[in-house]
Amino acid sequence: MAERAASSAQQTLGRRRLELLGLGAAAAxxxxxxxxxxxxxxxxxxxxxxxxxxxxxxxxxxxxxxxxxxxxxxxxxxxxxxxxxxxxxxxxxxxxxxxxxxxxxxxxxxxxxxxxxxxxxxxxxxxxxxxxxxxxxxxxxxxxxxxxxxxxxxxxxxxxxxxxxxxxxxxxxxxxxxxxxxxxxxxxxxxxxxxxxxxxxxxxxxxxxxxxxxxxxxxxxxxxxxxxxxxxxxxxxxxxxxxxxxxxxxxxxxxxxxxxxxxxxxxxxxxxxxxxxxxxxxxxxxxxxxxxxxxxxxxxxxxxxxxxxxxxxxxxxxxxxxxxxxxxxxxxxxxxxxxxxxxxxxxFPDPVRLPLTQARYLDSAALNHADTAVGAMEQECRRLDRRAYHLLCTAILLPSADVIGHPPQRQAVDAAIEPAAWPAVNARYHERIKPLLGEILAFQARIDVPLTEVQQAQLEALQGQTLRMVEAVRFGEVLQRSLLRHAARLSPLREAHDDLRMALAVGLNRLAEGGSSNDIAAPLDEVRRHWQHEMAQRLREHRLDPWLASSLMNDLHQASRLMAALADSPPSA
Incomplete structure (x- = not known):
């Protein structure tokens, strides 16, 4: 290591001497x-x-x-x-x-x-x-x-x-x-x-x-x-x-x-x-x-x-x-x-398959000009949003094909759940979301061209939207663990969890289709109000264990935080 450093230093010194010699000859x-x-x-x-x-x-x-x-x-x-x-x-x-x-x-x-x-x-x-x-x-x-x-x-x-x-x-x-x-x-x-x-x-x-x-x-x-x-x-x-x-x-x-x-x-x-x-x-x-x-x-x-x-x-x-x-x-x-x-x-073909951690649009050539830098950021943030949608579908134990692209169906929610078939959100987040988020933030830091106020505001909005989407994924990680623990058909929380999953699926679908914040949050608000009342009724009638009731309250809270983060994020085309 020391030998390589010494060799590099000698090469640098030799190059500088040649440059000085060339400058001297040109000056003469x-x-x-x-x-x-x-x-x-x-x-x-x-x-x-x-x-x-x-x-x-x-x-x-x-x-x-x-x-x-x-x-x-x-x-x-x-x-x-x-x-x-x-x-x-x-x-x-x-x-x-x-x-x-x-x-x-x-x-x-x-x-x-x-x-x-x-x-x-x-x-x-x-x-x-x-x-x-x-x-x-x-x-x-x-x-x-x-x-x-x-x-x-x-x-x-x-x-x-x-x-x-x-x-x-x-x-x-x-x-x-x-x-x-x-x-x-x-x-x-x-x-x-x-x-x-x-x-x-x-x-x-x-x-x-x-x-x-x-x-x-x-x-x-x-x-x-x-x-x-x-x-x-x-x-x-x-x-x-x-x-x-x-x-x-x-x-x-x-x-x-x-x-x-x-x-x-x-x-x-x-x-x-x-x-x-x-x-x-x-x-x-x-x-x-x-x-x-x-x-x-x-x-x-x-x-x-x-x-x-x-x-x-x-x-x-x-x-x-x-x-x-x-x-x-x-x-x-x-x-x-x-x-x-x-x-x-x-x-000059595109790579057959980009690594999951590699950005597609954050090319160094896009940094030369303001509009292209902002455009590249917007394109890559959309990619991250789409990955987040799919990961949130994993968090609520539903295939993304049953959530994105067409209205979710109740039979998909009611189907049997095999916990071993669902990868952990945390692992997928570190594989697919966090590296891309790092590239997006690094690219934004490298933008060194004059920006208009509109462009600066657009970059700040993109960054805020992306961070809120990542925040929603982190809430989904906590929620997934509880859903998997109570995935059995006879679990006392399965009925409430299915209603919760259906509401989140409808909200995700509306978000992907460009729905407003109220449209996105409305299904979950309705489910939360229903199950807060139903939970109190079942506790009074001793049909629900207080320990499980506290778990359900926590799940409803995590789902609300997840949906609030999504509702604050403008939909991505």
Whole structure:
């Protein structure tokens, strides 16, 4: 044990030394090349701005974006349109992709609907290239960046609530503008130093290499926008030929799949299916675009001429190409969404049988966003409620098939009881309820995204309902022991116990069917009043032993506590 700890410490120390060595080498390079430092600073500011922009939009939306996307997934065409529009607004296909994965993991949407949303996100991300080509490279953004940075920094640390979110939004936009300006300066300084004319595409191996450059750049920076910004800037400054720039843009599209794949590694089968769909779509689209690169470039030239673009407006032409080949991919893949979903379901099947202690919906991907986290909690709490229903049926010595789904019948209650056939509620509780309750509480503790007041109240209500349901099971455990002791047909308490079991069965049935608190508790209230009067009468007539009467009083009390806990728990669908 000590040797393993020492070995781990040495590995950590070695890794830190390598990191420090790498930082030192990078610092030396940047100090010796101010132009490279300017370019790297611009890239860093751009990525920082993107992260702030995404965070601020998530905070300001207050779950609205989540609900909007969720509602759109019911129809493929609508899902594509809403996915494209949402990505254009937030300028982050990664955010929409992770949202879609969260929806699928939480069981809130179907796989085909999420795939269509993903297709739309790919189309929406092309708006970033249009914005950079239209404004970022044609205007001096630094003069707009400084006021935005000043307002954003002051507001972020002085304001709270929605105003702080607006300040974060301004700060993110300011950093984006400043990053773009720095990168333009860096590339202008490099104008005569580095050129990529050698990769003009004259040799066949140039094309896969150019695509690979786009893939690697996007993977390293975790942003296709950053890759496209670098490509557009190099194209605008004449350091990169037009057709090779198109190939790099294709590679940037492939690189975006890495975010989905990384997000699915620790997620369940549903998230892996969606990540697989992302990979399939982007690879298929990239392959078609690369094969049709020259015809698509001709089409871009023709369309550019029709709308009045200059022949040398290369950045705008690249943005148009980026949009066209993503549209082409959607047109080709849309008819195959259903087939793709079924293939992925076979490729990444659900576990044949989940362990009794394992949650089904509490996937780590659902923690990325408020609505999906709350939705996953709601789904899992419903599962726990259904287990509790079945266990409560065991507590009153009735098969759940005779209680849940249709009104309970008296003959089921009057049937002979074989005590050995009924497992102890306490053992089943520790096998099936308590571990799942622990997972639910642990998942709730891990929710670390901004919640609206409604969402916070919903989580608190779910927790309260679940704990009351568990409380009812614990009361059922005490009641079951008494019912089993007096299960014989000739037992003096069998008649009262049968009435008690029937009342609880009717209450459970009404709870499962969505009945009100009064409807759930009414049968037991009637039985309790009847047997309190009947017990007093039998005691006076010496037909009931006082010891047994006290047992019956305790059973009625336990049943009342059980039903009170259930009546306070809203019914679960």
């Amino acid at each position: 390079l940047l100090l010796s090349r101010p132009d490279l430092a300017t370019l790297a600073a611009g890239l860093g500011l751009f990525l920082w701005g993107m992260a702030l922009l995404e965070e601020s939009i998530k905070r300001l939306s207050g779950g609205t974006l989540d609900r909007w996307l969720h509602g759109a997934t019911r129809h493929p065409a609508r899902a594509i349109g809403v996915g494209a529009l949402a990505t254009a607004l937030v300028q982050s296909s990664s955010l929409i992709t992770l949202l879609a994965m969260s929806f699928v993991s939480a069981g809130l949407v179907t796989l085909p609907g999420a795939i269509a949303l993903l297709f739309g996100a790919n189309l929406g991300t092309t708006t970033g290239a249009w914005l950079i080509a239209s404004f970022g490279l044609r205007f001096d953004l630094a003069q707009y960046a400084m006021p935005l940075l000043a307002l954003g920094l002051l507001g972020r640390y002085r304001l709270s609530g929605a105003l702080a979110g607006v300040a974060g939004l301004l700060l993110g936009i300011g950093l984006l503008f400043l990053g773009i300006d720095f990168m333009k300066l860096g590339f202008e300084a490099w104008r005569d130093g580095i050129r990529l004319d050698g990769l003009s595409g004259e040799r066949l191996w140039h094309w896969p290499l150019l695509v690979l450059i786009g893939v690697v750049a996007t993977v390293v920076m975790q942003s296709s926008h950053a890759t496209l910004l670098l490509t557009l800037t190099a194209l605008a400054t004449g350091q990169l030929p037009y057709l090779p720039a198109l190939a790099i843009a294709i590679g940037a599209n492939i690189g975006t799949t890495v975010t989905a794949v990384l997000g699915a590694l620790s997620a369940g089968a549903a998230a892996r299916r969606l990540a697989g769909a992302h990979v399939v779509f982007n690879l298929a689209t990239a392959a078609v675009a690369l094969l049709l690169l020259v015809p698509l470039a001709w089409l871009v030239d023709a369309l550019a001429a029709r709308v009045g673009l200059a022949e040398t407006a290369w950045p705008l032409k690249l943005a148009l190409f980026h949009t066209l080949f993503n549209l082409l991919g959607i047109v080709l893949m849309l008819p195959w969404i259903g087939h793709l979903a079924r293939w992925l379901e076979r490729r």
